[in-house]
Amino acid sequence: MIPRTIFLRLIEGGCLPPSPLSGLTPEDFWTEKTGRAVIFTVAIDGPAAAGKGTISRAVAARFGFAHLDTGLLYRAVGAKGGDPIAAARGLMAEELARGDLRTLEAGQAASRVAVIPEVRAALVAFQRRFARAEGGAVLDGRDIGTVICPEAEVELYVTASAEVRAHRRWLELGGEAAHILAEVVERDARDMGRVDAPLRPAADAVILDTSGMTVAEAVAQAIALVAARMAGE
Numbered sequence: 001m002i003p004r005t006i007f008l009r010l011i012e013g014g015c016l017p018p019s020p021l022s023g024l025t026p027e028d029f030w031t032e033k034t035g036r037a038v039i040f041t042v043a044i045d046g047p048a049a050a051g052k053g054t055i056s057r058a059v060a061a062r063f064g065f066a067h068l069d070t071g072l073l074y075r076a077v078g079a080k081g082g083d084p085i086a087a088a089r090g091l092m093a094e095e096l097a098r099g100d101l102r103t104l105e106a107g108q109a110a111s112r113v114a115v116i117p118e119v120r121a122a123l124v125a126f127q128r129r130f131a132r133a134e135g136g137a138v139l140d141g142r143d144i145g146t147v148i149c150p151e152a153e154v155e156l157y158v159t160a161s162a163e164v165r166a167h168r169r170w171l172e173l174g175g176e177a178a179h180i181l182a183e184v185v186e187r188d189a190r191d192m193g194r195v196d197a198p199l200r201p202a203a204d205a206v207i208l209d210t211s212g213m214t215v216a217e218a219v220a221q222a223i224a225l226v227a228a229r230m231a232g233e
């Protein structure tokens with residue numbers, strides 16, 4: 001399965017050397033040039049399978065911003081095995097292109113390593129640089145508006161009922177529906193209950209409950225919000 005980040009484009013295009021994430025500079029990031037040196041961050045947080053990825057990709061494509069799926073960083077650390085702190089500190093760009101990062105197991109492993117403060121700390125600088133790189137950026141995750149980029153121009157908290165989210169993940173991955181619901185609920189509880197950077201809406205985040213929305217409706221609302229903020233509203 002193809003990870004949904006700009007990294008893969010870089011890796012597929014052969015533009016990204018095998019380098020530690022910590023060594024990457026903003027110039028390494030792919031972005032459709034808007035012709036303006038815009039620094040504009042869209043922070044999209046929310047629980048598992050809320051639709052953050054779909055909305056983030058659509059917003060990034062609409063405005064020509066770079067997109068970082070930060071969950072992939074934690075998934076890659078969890079999937080590596082061994083000492084998670086060492087894995088996070090030495091995370092290489094090409095490790096984000098592993099084909100097995102979107103599985104339920106990889107999600108669970110990600111949320112287990114994501115409670116470790118040293119793991120989170122090792123990934124902060126990279127995410128912050130990405131968020132404030134020229135050209136605009138959309139980051140989706142759990143702590144973008146609260147920890148990584150509280151100064152983001154747009155902070156969106158995308159959510160939906162656990163049942164709706166589990167159904168969406170089931171459509172994506174197949175498998176046993178009850179098992180998927182249990183996985184989503186367990187992961188949310190761990191992500192919301194951890195001490196370091198727990199999942200919660202940023203104080204000034206706009207809440208987007210997509211339970212009763214189509215993908216097109218959710219995307220349209222997110223794009224309208226970003227457009228309004230870009231217009232200074």
Ligand code: CDP
Pocket residue numbers: 047048049050052053070071072074075107110111112114140141142143144187191
């Ligand atoms: O796609 P989904 O929403 O199911 O998960 P994900 O965004 O790929 O994130 C996987 C796991 O990584 C989450 O359950 C969190 O435990 C962790 N994570 C985090 O702690 N902080 C982030 N900014 C992103 C993900």
